[in-house]
Amino acid sequence: MTMNSHRVLPFILIFSLILILTVVGPANASSDFWVSKANLPVGWGTRPSIGPIGKAVTVSGQIYLFYANYTYLYDASTNTWFSKTSMPTQQSNFAVAACLGKAYVFGEESNEAYNPATDTWNSIAPMPTPRSNMEANAVDGKIYLISGLLPQDGHPGPTMSNVNEVYNAASNTWTTDAPIPTPVYNYASAVVGSKIYIIGGDAVSGYADGVAITNPCNLTQVFNTQTNSWSYEQPLPIPLANSGAGATTGTFAPTKIYVFGGGNIGDVYNFTQIYNPDTETWTLGASMPTARFDLSVAVVNDTFYVLGGYNDTYSTPINEQYFPSNYQANNQLTSPSPSVPEFPAWLILAVTILMFTVIILKRKYRMKRFYALTNKAFAIGSNREKLRLITIKTIVNRVTF
Structure with missing residues (x-):
């Protein structure tokens, strides 16, 4: 038979x-995903008094991390860290921005510029209003320093500034633009086109015996650098402070703003909140593998490197790379490497x-x-x-x- x-x-x-x-x-997965990268060369131990574990910025496609007075270069192509010339002044809670091929550091103590081409530092004109716990954003050769904390000088509570000061990198001069409607500090920020988005942060929620009480807010405040005007847009789904943010350019992924992590001691989050400025809508993306606050974000080719921060009372050297949905490299949709041979x-x-x-x-x-x-x-x-x-x-x- x-x-x-x-x-x-x-x-x-x-x-x-x-x-x-x-x-x-599937050959072309379109979902967002995370990849672990080489740890920061600093960031172990209990939370230090110098504030966040550094601030990162992308200059000419390279990531530079500034921490205390240390300077590190991260080569994304080789996943390797290198030590560079230290900052002249050790600072904490400062802001950084890339402009005209240099990195600029703005703090209460001093303002300094780093030239990656020569690995050298030089002092620049000081901020008219010294502040901390703010962000710096570059648009068309100018760097905008918005709101933040004024020096305490013995004050019993936080004193915020609503000032919006603009540094001209070419002329090394300062001007003042329209103040922010709601002062905040410890906020996240990103630039899309000619607009600066100030997202979340700590804002005054009340007073007790004349002392300001601050809590995380969900505000999305937008400054139009061309019209020198402010507006409010769709608020954050989850009010947060001490987050990190960045924006895609539309080259390899659709233009959107991404807000990562946030919180404080006792409340640490791993959220990825995504804002579409065209539709003014928020969505949630793939959560960070490591929940953190006081982190730093650098963007390279529309991918995000989320660096350092605190996972509660301990600092962490974690470096995780985020690929947005529909990310395309060389006109091919990118997906995470499979866990089995392909x-x-x-x-x-x-x-x-x-x-x-x-x-x-x-x-x-x-x-x-x-x-x-x-x-x-x-x-x-x-x-x-x-x-x-x-x-x-x-x-x-x-x-x-």
Whole structure:
């Protein structure tokens, strides 16, 4: 008796298709994802008094991290850190921005510029209003220092400034633009086109005995550098301070703003909140693998490097790279590396068919021997034994075919 191979072949093909889809997966995944990278060269231990574990900025495609008075270069192409010339002045809670091929550091103590081409530092004109716990954002050769904390000078509570001061990198001079409507500090910020987005942060929520009480807010305050005017847009879904943010350019991923992490001691978050400035809507992305606050964000080719921060009372040297949804490199959608080796579909199909062919031939050979033995026994057996053999053959036929 021969096997009905035409009844088995469809099952082979279905199994092969399932195997191909499982192992190979979709060729162009469009979901966002995270990748672990080389840890920061600093960032271990308890929370220091110098504030956040550094501030990072991208200059000419390279990431520079400034921490206390240290300067580090991160080469994203080799996933390697290098030490560079230290900052002249050790500072904390400062702001950094890249402009005209240099990195600029703005703090209460001093303002300094770093030239990556020569690995040198020089002092620049001081801020008219010294502040801390703010961000610096560059637009068209100018750097905007918005709001932040004024020096405490013995004040019992936080004193915020609403000032919006503008540094001209070419002329090394300062001017003043329209003040922010709601002063904040420890906020996140990003630039899209000619607009600066001030997102969340700590804002005054009340007073007790004349002392300001601050809490994380959900405001999205937008400054238009061309019209020198402010507006409010859709607020954050989750009020946060001490977050980090950056924006895609539209080159490799759709233009959006991404806000990562945030919180404080006792409340640490791993949220990825995504803002579409065209539709003024918020969505949530893939959560950070490591929840953190006081982190820093650098953007390279529309991917985000989320660096350092605190996972509660302890600082962390974590460096994680985020790929937005629909990220395309060289006109190809990028997806995370599969956890199993990726083989061509034709090879998997061929191996699967070969495997089942061997199984079928092996079973066919065994069944041929079975029938030969049963036929021999049938020829010499009694009627009762013949009846038993007929019953066995019937059962085998039903099970096998």
